[in-house]
Amino acid sequence: MYLKGQLAQAQTLFQEVLNAYPDHSYALHLLGVIAFHAKNYQTAVRLIDRAIISQPDDATFYSNRGNALQKLAQLDAAVASFDKAIALRPDFVDAYYNRGNAMFELTRLDAAVASYDTAIALRPDHNEAIFNKSQALLLRGDLVRGWELFEWRWASEQMKPMKRTFPQPLWLGQESLAGRTILLHSEQGLGDTIQFCRYAKLVSDLGARVILEAPTPLVGLLRPLQGVSAVVAKGSPLPAFEYHCPLLSLPLAFKTTVDSIPCPVPYLRADFSKLTYWASKLGDRQSPRIGLVWSGRSDHKNDRNRSIGLAALLQQLPAGFEYVSLQKDIRDKDQSVLESRPDLLHFGPDLNDFADTAALCELMDVVISVDTSVAHLSGALGKPTWVLLPFTPDWRWLLDRDDSPWYPSVRLYRQPRISDWDSVLKKFKADLALFRR
Numbered sequence: 134m135y136l137k138g139q140l141a142q143a144q145t146l147f148q149e150v151l152n153a154y155p156d157h158s159y160a161l162h163l164l165g166v167i168a169f170h171a172k173n174y175q176t177a178v179r180l181i182d183r184a185i186i187s188q189p190d191d192a193t194f195y196s197n198r199g200n201a202l203q204k205l206a207q208l209d210a211a212v213a214s215f216d217k218a219i220a221l222r223p224d225f226v227d228a229y230y231n232r233g234n235a236m237f238e239l240t241r242l243d244a245a246v247a248s249y250d251t252a253i254a255l256r257p258d259h260n261e262a263i264f265n266k267s268q269a270l271l272l273r274g275d276l277v278r279g280w281e282l283f284e285w286r287w288a289s290e291q292m293k294p295m296k297r298t299f300p301q302p303l304w305l306g307q308e309s310l311a312g313r314t315i316l317l318h319s320e321q322g323l324g325d326t327i328q329f330c331r332y333a334k335l336v337s338d339l340g341a342r343v344i345l346e347a348p349t350p351l352v353g354l355l356r357p358l359q360g361v362s363a364v365v366a367k368g369s370p371l372p373a374f375e376y377h378c379p380l381l382s383l384p385l386a387f388k389t390t391v392d393s394i395p396c397p398v399p400y401l402r403a404d405f406s407k408l409t410y411w412a413s414k415l416g417d418r419q420s421p422r423i424g425l426v427w428s429g430r431s432d433h434k435n436d437r438n439r440s441i442g443l444a445a446l447l448q449q450l451p452a453g454f455e456y457v458s459l460q461k462d463i464r465d466k467d468q469s470v471l472e473s474r475p476d477l478l479h480f481g482p483d484l485n486d487f488a489d490t491a492a493l494c495e496l497m498d499v500v501i502s503v504d505t506s507v508a509h510l511s512g513a514l515g516k517p518t519w520v521l522l523p524f525t526p527d528w529r530w531l532l533d534r535d536d537s538p539w540y541p542s543v544r545l546y547r548q549p550r551i552s553d554w555d556s557v558l559k560k561f562k563a564d565l566a567l568f569r570r
Contacts, residue, residue, distance in 0.1 A: 143436050147207045149440055156183075156186075156187045158184045158187035158188035158191070158194075159184070159188075159307040159548070160444065161180050161181070161183045161187065162180070162181055162184040162188075162191075162193070162197070164180050165178070165179075165180035165181035165184065165197065165198075165474065166178045166197060167469065168180060169197070169200065169201050169204075172204075172230045174201045174202075174204040174205050177197075177198075177274045178198060178199040178201045178202060178205070180434060181194055181197055181201065182198065183432060184532070185198065185348055188471040189517050190221060191221075192218040192219075192221040192222035192225050192228065193218070193358060194218075195214045195217040195218035195221065195227065195228075195430045196214070196218040196227055196228040196231055197472075198214045199211040199212070199213075199214035199215040199218065199228075199231055200231055201216060203231075203234065203238065206510035206551050206552060208238055208239050208551065209239075209273075210236050210292050211231075211235045211310040212232060212235050212236065212239070213246035215228050215229075215231050215232035215235060215420075216232070219232070220405050224255055226252050226256045226259065227246070227252075229248045229249070229252040229255070229262075229302050230248070230249065230252040230259065230261065230262045230265075233245045233246070233247075233248030233249040233252065233262065233265060233266070233269075234265060236248055237265065237268070237269055237272075237525065238524075238525045238551075239525075240270060240272075240524070240525055240532060240537075242269045242532075243273075243275040245265075245266075246266055246269050246270065249262045249263070249265060250264035250266070250566045251267060251268065260285055260288035260289050260290075261289050261290065261291075263282055263288075264282070264283070264285045264288070264289040264291075264292070266282055267280075267281075267283040267285060267286070268277050268283075268528045269528075270282065271283065271323050271528035271529070272526070272527075272528040272531065272532060273531075273532065274391050274531055275534075276384070276389055276391055277390060278392050279528075280384050280385035280388075280389065281385065283381070283382075283385065284382065284385065287518065291434070292320075292321075295320050295321065295378070296416070297318060297320070297379070298347070299316070299377050299517075299521065300373055301316070301374060301376055302376055302377075303375035303376070303377060303378060303382075304377065304378045304386065305316065305385055305386045306376065306385070306386030306387060306388070307383060308376065309339075309340075310336065310339040310340055310376065311339065311340030311341070312343035313340075313341055313342070313375045313376060314337075314341065314342040314372075314373065314374040314375050314376075314377065315336060315341045315342070315343060315344070315374060315376040315378060316345075316346060316374040316375065316376070316377040316378075317330075317333060317336065317342045317343060317346070317377075317378055317379075317380055317383070318345075318346040318367075318377060318378075318379055318380065319346060319347050319348060319379075319380055319446045320379045320380060320381055321381065321489070322430075322506060323348060323350065323351060323504060323506035323507035324471035324504075324508070324509040324510075325380065325381060325508075326347050326351055326355075326380060327349065327351070327401070327487075327509040327513055328504060328509050328513070328539060329380040329383055329384070330345065330355060330358055330359075330361075330380065330400075330515070331379055331395050331397060332380070332383035332384070332386075332387065332395065333345055333358055333359070333360040333361045334359045334360035334395075334397065334400070335360070335387060335395055336360065336378075336382075336383070336524065337359075337360030337361070337362075338360070341376075342358055342362050343361050343362055343363045344361075344362060344363050344365060344371070344372055344374055345358065345363070345364045345365070346364075346366075346367055346371065347364055347365075347366070347367060348366070349366045349367065349368075349486070350365050351486070351487050352364050352365075352486070352489050353404070353486050353487070353488040354365050354401060354486065354487040354488045354491055354510075355401075357402065357469060358400065358401065359397075359400065363545065364477060374460055384517045385526060389517070391531075391538055392495075392538075394465070394538045395404045395439055395540055396538065396539065396540075396541060398512070398513065398515045398540060398541055398542065399513060399514050399515035400513055401491065401513040401514055402491075402514065403488070403491040403492040403495040403514065404488050404491070404492065405496070407488055407489055407491070407492035408492045408495060408496070409462075409566075410492070411489070411492045411493050411496055412496060414480070414483075415457070415478070418455070420454055420455050421453075421454050421455065421497050421498040421499070421568065422454070422455045422456075422457055422496065422497045423450075423454045423455070423456050423457065423497065423498065423499050423500075423501060424457050424458075424459040424493065424494060424497035424499070424500040424502075424507075424511070425446065425456055425457065425458055425459060425460075425477070425500075425501055425502070426440075426458075426459050426500070426501070426503060426505055426507045426508070427440065427441045427442070427443050427446045427460070427467075427502075427503060428440035428441065428460070428464060428467070428503065428505070428540075429504070429505030429506070430505070435523070435527070438523040438524075438525065438552075439503050439504045439505070439522075439523050439527075441472045441503055441521065441554055441558075442466065442470075443463075443466065443467035443471060444467075444470045445554060445558065446558065447474060447477070448558075449558035449559060449562045450562070451562055451566055452564075454565065455478070456476065456477045456478065457477075457478045457479075457480075457493065457497065458471070458477055458478060458480070458481070458570050459478040459490060459497075459500065460479070460481060460507075461481045461484045461490070461504070461506050462481060463479070465479060472563075477558075479512055480493070487506075487510060490507060490510060491510055491514060494507070494510060494511045494514055494516055495514060495516065497511075497516060498517065498568075499516075499517045499518070499519060499565075499568065500516055500517070500518045500519070501518075501521070501561060502518065502519070502520055502521065503520070503521050503522075504520060504521070504522055504523075504526065504527055504530070506545070507521045508546055509540075511542075511543075512537070512539065512540030512542060512543045515539065515541070515542050516542055517542050518540065518542055518544070518563075519543075519544050519545075519546060519561055520537075520544070520545050520546065521546050521554075521557050521558075521561070522545055522546065522547045522548065523548050523551075523552075524548040524549075524550060524552070524553070525546070526545075526547065528530075530545060535547070546560055546561050547562070552560070
């Protein structure tokens with residue numbers, strides 16, 4: 134669903150057409166597309182529904198209607214709309230791709246893969262379908278095939294801007310690294326770097342000298358990482374190296390399966406001086422300490438599903454615990470809630486980097502977090518960590534299990550239904566009560 138040009142000008146033009154011809158199907162449809170891009174999804178559905186009444190045989194209308202319904206989390210209706218588009222135009226590549234995305238959100242992964250396969254068969258260079266298929270395979274635990282297709286991420290619109298180019302060759306496990314220097318570089322979020330830096334030791338064991346490039350907030354935390362000769366902040370000059378590998382390509386290089394995930398937990402540790410400082414800051418322990426993270430980056434593509442409002446979280450917190458915010462940044466909508474709860478300790482301005490956050494995590498009895506970087510940090514430290522997951526989780530958490538092969542100390546709390554945080558919060562509240570005993 135794309136429309137080039139200035140949306141405001143286009144909206145004025147199509148509205149003028151609609152004023153003259155109230156049932157003009159294409160004006161209605163394009164106004165719906167504009168509403169979609171403005172994130173007015175209800176309006177988009179309403180306008181495209183009117184377009185369909187005027188022109189019931191246009192497959193594009195149904196496909197774009199399905200996209201808007203999907204944004205409204207009306208996934209079964211979205212699939213029905215994509216199915217109608219396909220029935221009208223059996224070679225409609227985008228409808229198969231969109232159907233795959235909706236099936237993915239419904240965690241009907243076999244159906245998602247089948248839809249992606251059809252889109253790819255019709256358009257072999259459909260990079261987005263190949264990349265999304267890789268994530269469906271990874272989510273259902275088919276890691277070997279998933280990692281292979283995951284390399285297509287660099288051709289996707291989402292990841293293409295993040296691709297790094299070096300004159301040195303890419304290493305994916307083929308060449309000998311004995312006596313060679315390799316650069317391992319981060320590519321996506323902070324959590325990804327924390328999760329996959331564990332592979333540095335395996336690379337070092339092949340005889341390589343390992344240089345790790347990481348985002349600045351992680352540099353202090355990662356310097357003691359086993360197997361790493363040097364940690365360089367992203368954007369700083371790089372030392373000489375002979376091979377390079379993005380961190381998320383290392384599972385492919387080592388042919389990682391669910392049963393062979395390297396799990397040397399803890400592979401990260403809190404700095405002793407930081408621990409001393411934060412222990413003093415927290416003071417004497419009066420009751421079990423629970424670290425809390427309720428939201429991730431607001432610009433994350435799945436933020437609407439993975440983050441929780443602070444007010445909703447606080448309603449489910451039982452008495453008898455000391456609660457500590459592990460978040461550095463607080464959203465505007467949560468600020469007043471935080472200020473009304475002085476019993477929730479918050480040290481955001483004092484968290485200089487993830488070495489500070491690691492020390493705070495280490496001082497908690499349990500860390501409870503949505504799917505964001507602190508969940509990975511706490512898991513890598515080997516701390517008891519409860520991760521609150523949306524109905525459709527990120528691929529790394531797999532499906533149908535409450536543990537993680539990546540982090541032995543992690544317990545997963547999954548939404549039983551789309552957007553059902555209430556069940557998740559009630560479940561961990563009950564488990565916290567048992568923990569107190």
